[in-house]
Amino acid sequence: MTTLKTPPGAALLGRSLAWIALVTLALPAFAAAQQTAETIIRNGLIVTADGRMEADIRIRGETVVEIGPSLAAGAGAREIDASGMLLLPGAVDTHTHLNPVMPDPPEPNRNQDDYASGSAAAFAGGVTTVSNFISMRSGEDVDAYAARVIGAIERNGMADVFVHVAVGNDPTPFVRSRLDELVSRGFVSTGEDFMARPAYDQHVLEWYRTFRASGGAGVLSMIHAEDYAILQEARDRLMAEGQARAEGGRGRNGARASGLCGNTADVFAPHGGGVPAAGRRPLPGRATAA
DSSP states (O other), X not given: OOOOOOOTTHHHHHHHHHHHHHHXXXXXXXXXXXXXXXXXXXXXXXXXXXXXXXXXXXXXXXXEEEEETTOOOOXXXXXXXXXXXXXXXXXXXXXXXXXXXXXXXXXXXXXOOBHHHHHHHHHHTXXXXXXXXXXXXXXXXXXXXXXXXXXXXXXHOOSEEEEEEXXXXXXXXXXXXXXHHHHHTTOOEEEEEESSSHHHHHTHHHHXXXXXXXXXXXXXXXXXXXXXXXXXXXXXXXXXXXXXXXXXXXXXXXHHHXXXXXXXXXXXXXXXXXXXXXXXOOOSOOOOOO
């Protein structure tokens, strides 16, 4: 890990974030042991989207129930002095790839975290909500999918988790009725929807219909906006010219292809729930472990 020289004042922020991570790690275990237990964090500088204020925070179980000055502690309450520190809401990581359980034997070239280790890593950085991309199995209905996915989160996760439903190469099954069912079970996004694969061009009409249906259902489609034909031609041509030049030129052509295909994604977006992957934003809902 590389340590960079911090500018004046950054040390306080670094200590604050580290403190937040420690509190985040401690609270789930504390709440699990005694769900109705109370914790009061005092004298911190609370920073939210609405502004900042110096106040206390009362937490019962896993829920912030009160914010205000000089809160009175209940019997047996745990009190933490956060003087000189920042108190921020937990961050949300909208793009995480996790194994429901680790494969045995390990697969070195695949994802190396599961819900447990991914949660711990997230907490260490002040992230309390992570995501995952999970496909529906052949013949699996929405209820069975929800039971499988949420069950794995409940068994192994510590952080809150929301799931992007991986559509795969053929979006034909994802009609409005299926999308509505997914929303009813808390799944409100699909992804990653790859334009960089030949299957996208083969099913472009079906993708367009799915994006329109997803918009009506309130589902956000996360689009990987690269063009297969442009990337494949560039790769073949540059590989023929030599590996060294291919490595040097692939990024430039990839960026150009991404820009061109991003225009296509922007055309789709007004007709559905589509957004280019580079423009990801937090989702309005999630399938949670709670």
